Structures are given as C-alpha cells and as structure tokens.
Amino acid sequence: MTANLAIDLDRSSPVPLYFQVAEQIAEAIRRGDLAPGSRLDNEILLADKLGLSRPTIRQAIQYLVDKGLLVRKRGVGTQVVHGQVKRSVELTSLYDDLRRAGQEPATQVLVLEPRPVLEEIAAILGVPAGSEILYLERLRFAAGEPLAVLHNWLPIGLAKLTAADLEGRGLYELLRGAGVRMRVANQRIGARAATQAEARLLEERRGAPLLTMLRTTYDDQGRAVEHGSHVYRASHYSLEVTLIER
Amino acid sequence: MTANLAIDLDRSSPVPLYFQVAEQIAEAIRRGDLAPGSRLDNEILLADKLGLSRPTIRQAIQYLVDKGLLVRKRGVGTQVVHGQVKRSVELTSLYDDLRRAGQEPATQVLVLEPRPVLEEIAAILGVPAGSEILYLERLRFAAGEPLAVLHNWLPIGLAKLTAADLEGRGLYELLRGAGVRMRVANQRIGARAATQAEARLLEERRGAPLLTMLRTTYDDQGRAVEHGSHVYRASHYSLEVTLIER
DNA sequence: CTGACTCGTTTGTCAGGACATTCTGACCTG
DNA sequence: CAGGTCAGAATGTCCTGACAAACGAGTCAG
Numbered sequence: 148m149t150a151n152l153a154i155d156l157d158r159s160s161p162v163p164l165y166f167q168v169a170e171q172i173a174e175a176i177r178r179g180d181l182a183p184g185s186r187l188d189n190e191i192l193l194a195d196k197l198g199l200s201r202p203t204i205r206q207a208i209q210y211l212v213d214k215g216l217l218v219r220k221r222g223v224g225t226q227v228v229h230g231q232v233k234r235s236v237e238l239t240s241l242y243d244d245l246r247r248a249g250q251e252p253a254t255q256v257l258v259l260e261p262r263p264v265l266e267e268i269a270a271i272l273g274v275p276a277g278s279e280i281l282y283l284e285r286l287r288f289a290a291g292e293p294l295a296v297l298h299n300w301l302p303i304g305l306a307k308l309t310a311a312d313l314e315g316r317g318l319y320e321l322l323r324g325a326g327v328r329m330r331v332a333n334q335r336i337g338a339r340a341a342t343q344a345e346a347r348l349l350e351e352r353r354g355a356p357l358l359t360m361l362r363t364t365y366d367d368q369g370r371a372v373e374h375g376s377h378v379y380r381a382s383h384y385s386l387e388v389t390l391i392e393r
Numbered sequence: 394m395t396a397n398l399a400i401d402l403d404r405s406s407p408v409p410l411y412f413q414v415a416e417q418i419a420e421a422i423r424r425g426d427l428a429p430g431s432r433l434d435n436e437i438l439l440a441d442k443l444g445l446s447r448p449t450i451r452q453a454i455q456y457l458v459d460k461g462l463l464v465r466k467r468g469v470g471t472q473v474v475h476g477q478v479k480r481s482v483e484l485t486s487l488y489d490d491l492r493r494a495g496q497e498p499a500t501q502v503l504v505l506e507p508r509p510v511l512e513e514i515a516a517i518l519g520v521p522a523g524s525e526i527l528y529l530e531r532l533r534f535a536a537g538e539p540l541a542v543l544h545n546w547l548p549i550g551l552a553k554l555t556a557a558d559l560e561g562r563g564l565y566e567l568l569r570g571a572g573v574r575m576r577v578a579n580q581r582i583g584a585r586a587a588t589q590a591e592a593r594l595l596e597e598r599r600g601a602p603l604l605t606m607l608r609t610t611y612d613d614q615g616r617a618v619e620h621g622s623h624v625y626r627a628s629h630y631s632l633e634v635t636l637i638e639r
Numbered sequence: 640c641t642g643a644c645t646c647g648t649t650t651g652t653c654a655g656g657a658c659a660t661t662c663t664g665a666c667c668t669g
Numbered sequence: 670c671a672g673g674t675c676a677g678a679a680t681g682t683c684c685t686g687a688c689a690a691a692c693g694a695g696t697c698a699g
Contacts, residue, residue, distance in 0.1 A: 161690090163652060183615065189679055200654045205680090213459075215577050218615060221680045222662030228577070228615030273475070330637065331461050331474070337631030338584035338604040356602035356627075358584040367464060369429065369474030381602075385583030388634055391576065407660090409682060435649055446684050451650085467650045468692030644697080651690070660681070667674075 154197060164199060168207035176216055176227055187217070187225040215391045251290060252317075256310040258284035261303060268300050271363055272371040279303055285313065286348055293349045295379040305372060318373070328367045335361040336386060341378075349380050356381040398426055400443060410445060414453035422462055422473055433463070433471040461637045497536060498563075502556040504530035507549060514546050517609055518617040525549055531559065532594055539595045541625040551618060564619070574613045581607040582632060587624075595626050602627040 154171045156164060175181045187193065187208075194204045208225055211217040219225045262282040269276045283299040299318065301308075306325035313321070322329065337359045346353045358379040366372045400417045402410060421427045433439065433454075440450045454471055457463040465471045508528040515522045529545040545564065547554075552571035559567070568575065583605045592599045604625040612618045 165652075191679085202655085203653060206652085218576070218613060219680065220613065220662075221660065222678065224679060226615075228611070330464070332636045334634045334636065335631050336582055336604070336634065338602040338627035340602050354600065356584040356586050358582070358604075359631075365474070367466065369464060369472075381584035385581050385605075388580045388582065390578045390580065411682080437649085448685090449683060452682085465650065466692075467690065468648065470649060640699100642697105642699085644695105646695085647693095649690100649692085652688085654687080655685090657684080658682085660679100662679080663677090665674100665676085667672100669670100669672085 156197065156199075165203050165206040165210065168197065168199070168204065169210045172207065173211060173214075173216055181227050183227050185227050187227075189224060213391065215389065253288040253291075254314045255286040255288070256283075256313050257286055258282060259308065259310050259313070264300070268374060271374050272300065272302060274302055281305075281308070283308070283313070283318075289383070292383065293380070294383055295377055296345060296348055298376045300374045302372065322372065327372055329364050329372060330367055331369070332362055332364040337361075338381065345378060349378075351380060351382070358384065358386065360386070402443065402445075411449050411452040411456065414443065414445070414450065415456045418453065419457060419460075419462055427473050429473050429475045431473055433473075435470060459637065461635065499534040499537075500560045501532040501534070502529075502559050503532055504528060505554065505556050505559070510546070514620060517620050518546065518548060520548055527551075527554070529554070529559070529564075535629070538629065539626070540629055541623055542591060542594055544622045546620045548618065568618065573618055575610050575618060576613055577615070578608055578610040583607075584627065591624060595624075597626060597628070604630065604632070606632070 154168060156167055158164070160167070172181070172187075181187075188196065190201050190204050190208070194201045197204070208217060208219065212219055216228060217225055218228050260282060261279045264272075264274060264276065264278055264280045266276055268280070269278070272280065274280060281301045281303055283297075283301065285297040285299075286293060287295045287297055305327060306322055308318075308321060319329070338356055339359055340354045341349065341351055341357050343353050345351075345357065346355060349355075349357075351357075358381045360375070360377045360379070362373075362375045362377070363371055364373040364375075398418065398421045400414060402413055404410070406413070418427070418433075427433075434442070436447050436450050436454070440447045443450070454463060454465065458465055462474060463471055464474050506528060507525045510518070510520060510522065510524055510526045512522055514526070515524070518526065520526060527545075527547045527549055529543075529547065531543040531545075532539060533541045533543055551573060552568055554564075554567060565575070584602055585605055586600045587595065587597050587603050589599050591597075591603065592601060595601075595603075597603075604627045606621070606623045606625070608619075608621045608623070609617055610619045610621075
C-alpha cells in the first residue's frame with residue numbers, strides 16, 4: 148500500500164527540510180501517486196528512510212494536516228484524505244483568484260486619492276481621527292464582464308500605489324511586493340439589493356441581489372493594513388471557504 | 394513589560410501541558426493582563442520559569458499563533474496582537490452561533506425522512522447512486538423571527554435523529570454527540586433573489602436578497618458526513634470568517 | 640550626520656530519545 | 670457464537686541539546 152514515494156532532499160538549500168518533505172508529499176498527492184485513503188509509512192520508518200529525525204517528519208506531516216491534505220489518527224497512522232481537497236483558504240485578493248481560474252481579470256480604477264478619514268473607518272484601522280488615508284475605488288471585470296465594485300481604505304505611506312499598477316495587478320500582490328506581510332483577515336459576508344448606482348456600474352437591474360463583503364486585514368504585528376467594502380454580482384460570483392478544525 | 398502571569402500546571406492531569414499553558418495565556422489575554430502589543434518572556438526564560446522544556450513552550454505558543462492571538466518574529470520576540478481578535482472560525486452550526494450570541498434560536502422541522510438520493514448529491518456524499526439517504530428540511534428562527542431555511546442530506550445510519558432532538562439542538566451538536574468527528578468543511582457562499590416559496594417561509598417579499606450557502610462537511614477520515622444547502626435572510630444575517638495565513 | 644557593520648537577542652530548524660495513549664485486530668472465555 | 674481482553678502498532682506528548690537565521694540597536698568610519 149505504501150507507495151514508495153521518492154523524496155530528495157537538498158540539505159544545502161535554505162528551504163527547511165520539513166518544508167521540502169511536505170511539498171513533495173503534497174505534490175505526490177496532487178499527481179495521484181498517493182491515492183486518497185492510502186496510508187503513509189509510519190513516522191519512524193519515514194524518518195529512517197529519509198535520514199531525518201522524527202520531529203522533522205512530524206513537522207512536515209503536521210503542516211499538511213493543517214492544510215487539510217492528510218489525516219492522522221493515533222494507533223492507526225496517517226492517511227491521505229478521501230474527499231476532493233480544495234485549496235485551503237489563503238489571503239489572496241479577488242484578482243489572484245480570478246487569474247488562477249483563467250478568467251482574465253481587468254481593473255478600472257475609479258478613484259485613487261487621499262481623503263480625510265471617516266470616524267468609523269478610523270476606528271477600524273486604528274488611525275487618529277481627522278487624519279488622511281488613501282481611498283481607492285475600483286471596478287473589477289472578468290472575461291469582459293463587470294463583476295464587482297471594490298472600495299478600499301489604506302493607511303497612507305504603506306505603499307506607493309499608482310492607477311497603472313492597480314490596473315495590472317491585484318492590491319494584495321502590490322502590498323506584498325511593498326513588504327507588507329498580511330497575516331489575519333476578518334471578513335463579514337452578507338447580501339443586499341443593488342442600488343441604482345451599483346446596478347449601473349455592474350450592468351444589473353436595480354434591486355438585483357449582490358454579495359457583500361467587509362474585510363479588514365492585519366499584518367504581522369496586528370496592525371490594520373487595509374479595510375475593504377466590496378459588492379459582487381451574485382449572478383456571476385460566489386465565495387469559497389474551507390474550514391479545518393484542529 | 395513582561396507581566397508575570399501566574400501559570401499553574403497540573404502534571405497529573407490528562408490535559409497536555411502545552412495546552413494548559415496555551416489556555417492560561419489565552420485567558421490572560423482575554424482578561425487584559427496581557428495587553429495588546431506587550432511582549433511575552435522569551436521562550437527559554439518562559440520554559441525555565443515553568444519548569445518545562447522549550448519545545449513544550451513553543452508548542453503552546455504555536456497553538457496561539459495559529460489561533461491568531463499571538464505574533465512571533467525572529468530576533469524580536471512574541472507579542473500579543475494589536476487588533477481586536479475575533480474568535481477563530483470553528484466548525485459550528487448556525488444554532489450554536491445564535492445561542493452564543495444570546496439570540497434564543499428555535500427550530501421547526503419541516504421534513505425528516507429517508508429519500509432516494511439524487512444523482513448530484515450522491516456524487517457529493519460519495520454514496521452509491523440509487524441508495525437512500527436522510528433528507529432534512531428545517532426552518533430556523535432567532536428572537537422569534539424566521540431567519541433561514543436549511544436543507545440537509547446525511548448518510549443513513551450516521552446518527553439517530555428525531556424531530557424532537559432537532560428542535561432542541563443544532564445538527565452539529567447532535568452529530569458530535571453521536572461520535573461523528575467533523576474536521577473539514579467546504580463552503581460556497583453566494584446570494585440570490587428569494588423565490589415565492591422561500592419568501593413565504595421567511596416573511597420576505599419575493600425577490601428579496603438571500604444569502605446562500607452550500608456546505609459539505611467531512612469527518613476524520615475524509616468521508617462526507619453532511620451536505621447542506623441553506624438560505625438566510627440577508628436583512629437579518631451575515632457570515633463572519635477569519636482567515637489566518639501561516 | 641549618514642551609512643555600513645557588528646553583535647547580542649530571540650525565534651527557527653533539526654537531532655535523538657523516552658514514555659503515554661489510543662486504535663485495531665486477534666485471541667480467549669463464557 | 671458473542672463478548673471482553675490483550676498485545677502490537679502508531680501517533681501524542683515531553684525532554685535535552687545544538688546550531689542557524691533574522692532582527693534591532695548600537696558603534697564606527699567616511
């Protein structure tokens with residue numbers, strides 16, 4: 148049963164060993180070399196085969212368990228999960244998601260300017276009331292059709308954003324490129340009817356159902372780096388979320 | 394700066410030491426003894442103080458980092474996150490969420506019976522086509538108002554569910570009580586306009602925006618244990634999701 | 640005054656070992 | 670034949686020890 152998957156390690160690489168192991172196991176699962184339900188070698192044997200210690204192997208397996216690819220049970224072993232595994236949730240923007248899905252996203256920047264911060268937004272982002280923040284409003288297209296209206300507020304000085312940048316890439320990619328390390332995001336997802344203005348932008352009728360998302364993203368140190376209020380055409384888009392209970 | 398938080402350990406308890414440590418740190422954060430942004434003692438010192446080894450302390454801290462309560466940075470230390478920390482996402486049902494929010498949920502069971510499985514559902518749940526599964530349809534109230542229409546499909550024999558049980562508790566609680574260990578859930582969240590039938594049940598107008606959720610839940614071993622198709626009144630409910638990037 | 644460099648601090652990675660707990664399946668008993 | 674019992678196997682927890690890598694601050698040279 149235990150497919151003898153070949154894993155080669157590069158001890159001179161800066162990539163941690165546990166990560167090299169995890170990636171190659173994940174790749175084997177994706178390729179189908181490790182069938183769903185099949186059992187992995189036990190940790191000690193695996194460690195022995197690869198010339199690594201058990202903690203390192205455990206760390207690799209734990210990483211994949213957290214991502215939902217593997218399942219461990221005491222006294223039994225480690226198995227590849229049965230169900231088709233969806234990509235675990237990641238901190239990506241709509242743009243990245245669409246490009247991965249081959250949808251050819253396009254962006255039209257409607258507003259990009261500093262504005263006095265609204266009291267409500269100041270509280271969320273933790274900036275002093277009365278200061279200025281960057282306000283951003285975009286219209287997002289996929290496959291030539293309007294898909295969403297995106298409103299964002301960002302602390303000033305976080306990154307130099309130009310309209311040209313924003314039309315070619317997603318906001319998250321640009322922030323990451325500027326050294327912002329996002330770690331936690333809070334999302335509130337709801338629905339409501341489209342206003343006249345929204346309907347016009349999205350080529351829907353007034354009152355058409357829209358999916359709404361409020362998101363606040365925090366960095367490394369828990370500082371808010373972005374707050375967004377987005378509306379999506381429900382007829383063209385839905386959100387996917389995967390929950391994993393530890 | 395380092396608040397000398399008192400942590401007492403019970404080595405005779407079956408609760409793992411790392412978990413005892415994690416819980417008490419989390420409690421200190423909730424109480425406010427550990428202010429947001431404050432630094433914890435470094436791992437070695439902490440281990441020394443508590444008479445534990447560094448890996449154990451690391452495991453405790455890692456657990457809290459995964460939950461989004463703490464932030465680690467190499468060469469710097471471990472800090473309590475700044476932003477208000479929301480409870481991390483868990484595999485709970487609407488019922489549990491509402492009860493936690495003090496909303497006094499109520500349930501009316503509309504249908505509870507075995508039915509021949511639809512081809513589409515059979516594929517999702519991984520049961521043979523043509524077999525029977527349990528079909529469940531409920532109307533959920535909160536604070537006396539209708540909130541959602543819930544449709545569920547479950548493999549037969551998973552748990553003995555009665556209408557009486559379901560009116561007093563959430564589905565997830567009942568499943569857990571029956572020994573089902575849910576681990577992964579895939580959710581697709583969208584929106585659409587209410588049909589006439591839905592509008593009548595939910596006391597909305599036809600065409601009112603509804604939040605829709607398709608969810609498939611898998612257990613321990615990756616077997617599907619539940620599939621649900623739910624619609625919520627957008628005017629009364631929204632979903633909250635927290636993402637944490639490792 | 641500014642920029643590069645060094646150094647101490649702290650977390651990240653890895654090794655190897657020991658015992659506890661839990662699950663499965665085979666065996667035995669009533 | 671049904672049920673409980675026990676042994677083997679696997680992961681869970683915890684320990685000690687060591688070195689590497691990254692960060693921040695202070696220092697020194699230009």
